[in-house]
Amino acid sequence: MMKIIDKRRRAQIFRDRLSAAMDQAGMNRSILAREIGVDRSTISQLLTPDGARLPNAQVVGDCASVLNVSADWLLGLSNRPENAADILAHSLTMTKAPRALVDEQVFAWHQEAAGYKIRHVPASLPDMLKTPELLRWEYTPHLGRTTDQAIGASQDRLDWIRNSGSDYEIALPRHEMESFARAEGYYRGLPMDIRLAQIDRFIALHDQLYPRLRLSLFDARRVFSAPVTVFGPLLAVLYMGRNYLAFRDQTRIESFIKHFDALIRETDVADREVPDFLRALRAELTG
Secondary structure, three states, rough: OOOOHHHHHHHHHHHHHHHHHHHHOOHHHHHHHHOOOHHHHHHHHOOOOOOOOOOOHHHHHHHEEEEHOOHHOOOOOOOOOOHHHHHHHEEEEEEOOOOOOOOHHHHHHHHHOOOEEEEEEOOOOOOHHHHHHHEEEEEEEHHHHHHHHHHHHHHHHHHHHHHOEEEEEEEEEHHHHHHHHHHHHOOOOOOOOEEEEHHHHHHHHHHHOOOOOEEEEEOOOOOOOOOOOOOOOEEEEEOOOOOOEEEOOHHHHHHHHHHHHHHHEEEEEEEHHHHHHHHHHHHHHHH
């Protein structure tokens, strides 16, 4: 239920916030009066201490527009001074996503979240953990010479994991790992030696980096996730194929965190069990 504010109290809030917005914008009473088309005395009356006068809706709206704040904030109806368009622009952005993780924007997000826990659901196997041979097989048909950039970017991400102080928790469908190992679906035609080397790399990285790096496998028949990365409490990024959809408002970030945590609760192969699971896959291939 919305709390009703006394008229005198609301007038005080309006005076305080109007004065603060004027200071922020570098405007005095004369300039604001000229900008909104009223007499200077009108602004002076609005700012008079202990008064109970509130302006009409036209004046409130004009002040908000000129000072680039929301009318709701001036009147004490919101704690966010930004107008709705600015809030939306800040909380939701869309950026282009290249075929490989070679863009600086992704790395900038990792740097911004240094020290925070990173939760990651990749679109396939996580690029940062792939061998150069797997990256070359995967990206050369699409990227040609820029495959080396994808390999370099992948190594940069892994180096960042080693040195950033962030914990990385990665969740992906169990069938993704099995399809890779058996060269099925997307991985059809992937040579055996590349698959075996990649499995060995997963096991080695687990031994080197666990528990700062944790990989879990969930059953996609029970739960589903689109590719998403949550950068601590700062940012949640949804991968859409050609674009990243980035959210910065706390409500949505918390929703993505809860979604990821639900995936972990539903894991089919927990992080501690992944090396044994991979060894079993390897034995299946060689045995």
